[in-house]
Amino acid sequence: MYIQNMEELVLELKEKIIEVLNLEDVRPDDIDSDAPLFGTGLGLDSIDALELIVMMERVYGIKIKDPSVGKDIFKSVNTMAEFVSKNRTK
Amino acid sequence: MKIRHEVLITPERAVVDGKPIPVTTHGIDMLTELYRTRINDYPRFFKMDELCRLGFVASELLLQAAGDRHADSEDRAVVMFNSSGSVCNDRKYQATLQQPDGFFPSPSLFVYTLPNIVTGEIAIRNGYHGETAFYVLDKKSSALIDNALRATFCDETTQSILGGWLDCEAPDDFLAELYLIEK
Numbered sequence: 001m002y003i004q005n006m007e008e009l010v011l012e013l014k015e016k017i018i019e020v021l022n023l024e025d026v027r028p029d030d031i032d033s034d035a036p037l038f039g040t041g042l043g044l045d046s047i048d049a050l051e052l053i054v055m056m057e058r059v060y061g062i063k064i065k066d067p068s069v070g071k072d073i074f075k076s077v078n079t080m081a082e083f084v085s086k087n088r089t090k
Numbered sequence: 091m092k093i094r095h096e097v098l099i100t101p102e103r104a105v106v107d108g109k110p111i112p113v114t115t116h117g118i119d120m121l122t123e124l125y126r127t128r129i130n131d132y133p134r135f136f137k138m139d140e141l142c143r144l145g146f147v148a149s150e151l152l153l154q155a156a157g158d159r160h161a162d163s164e165d166r167a168v169v170m171f172n173s174s175g176s177v178c179n180d181r182k183y184q185a186t187l188q189q190p191d192g193f194f195p196s197p198s199l200f201v202y203t204l205p206n207i208v209t210g211e212i213a214i215r216n217g218y219h220g221e222t223a224f225y226v227l228d229k230k231s232s233a234l235i236d237n238a239l240r241a242t243f244c245d246e247t248t249q250s251i252l253g254g255w256l257d258c259e260a261p262d263d264f265l266a267e268l269y270l271i272e273k
Contacts, residue, residue, distance in 0.1 A: 020198075021137075022137050023133075024136035025136075047198050048198070050197035050198075051196065051197050051198050054194050054196065054197065058192075058194045
């Protein structure tokens, strides 16, 4: 079982998003934890979504087998953090 | 064919129409410096692989020299040539497949494992709807390149070409010799 303070996890996820998606001029403070990641907000695209799915498995040991559920998981950084805290194996 | 403008970029320098652009860095860092100091309005640059960054920066400097992007047009072709394909990015992508216990193919690297993506990036940036092509040659040949460019003008639509040699073997080993050519 992995226990991590939710605030720390949110910050970690923001740092991972910036790192894996090459968001060069974005800092963690610039990302609103409740803002949409796709469409508006950070304006991420479908390739970014695939990279986040790979990141979930590589870093947290979570295999997302059905990409269609990604829409709910990746709604915002907060929804990602909730999902990770409940499902991580690393 | 008439060459209207030209750009040369090596790991040490960038020259537009014979005039060097002052830079303080070299290699891939120099491309970032050129982006930040001369362009700086296209964050997608940071998602590109090295070959695309080279082609993007070179094309932007060329179009700045021209003073007109000729945006949203159907009569401009983007035609590039090299002999290393997308090998610089291919190696990076290969590294994400290498370890049996660390097999995590990267989608954002995968999409750049084709050299012609750079012609697409340039076309998207400028709204070009004409021909795009990327020739991977055994070795650099002026004769072959000249023939291919002349052939590009053989259709009834193409009036200008943004093209030339665009090769990137490593982050500190690349060459861009691009031209804006009119019929």
